[in-house]
Amino acid sequence: MNLFGYFIDTNLILIAFGLFSGVIFIFALIALIISAKANKKMKKLLNKNKGTDILAAINDYYNRCREVENNFLEADERLKRLERESGVSIKKVGTLRYDAFDENNANLSFVAALLDESDTGFIINGVYSRGNTATYLKSIREGKSIYALSDEEMQAIYIAKENYETKTKNNLR
Structure with missing residues (x-):
């Protein structure tokens, strides 16, 4: 050819x-x-999608994706709110029993320190004596008070901080 x-x-x-x-x-x-x-x-x-056409299937998938996105955004908002609220909630607690006047050695007096993350909160001090019981409340801001703190109250603040540090370290493991 x-x-x-x-x-x-x-x-x-x-x-x-x-x-x-x-x-x-x-x-x-x-x-x-x-x-x-x-x-x-x-x-x-x-x-x-029970035999629907492809457009309906895509639309259904899109709607489910939007629902998941909305759920995620709502959960994110709740998490942010909880983080804000968590910072001002009481997280550090320290208690101590003691004998205020060396009268009975029964340690019937007590002090409790309740603090948030920034060491702000209050101290309750219950002082027991034979004829009287008195309760005192002192505010604490960033670990300090405008009132004079006794050794027991300072020790309760220290215990509260130590308890929190120990608990935080154990939770991270």
Whole structure:
């Protein structure tokens, strides 16, 4: 056969077209396999949505994603609020029993320190004697008080801080 001024053997042309047809057949087979897998996934998706069309399935998926996003935003807001509130809640508690006047050695007097994260809170001091019991309340701001603190009250503040540090370290493990 004479093609474009060149002599080409007919068998060579048939072999070339045969190879070309084989390659096209392989590509078509691969495309068919990919299409079958996609069709299987599509049927699975539509079965989840009770046989609705693809647009309804996509819309349902979009709505569920929006719902998850809204739930996440609400949870994030709650977390931020809890973090704000947590900073001012009582977290450090220290108590101490003692004998105020060395009268009876029964340690019937007590002091309790209740503080937040910034060591702000109050101290309750109950002083017992034979004829009288008195209770005192002293405010604490950042670990200090405008009132004079007794050794027992200072020790209760120290115990509160130590208890909190110990509890925090144990929770991090």
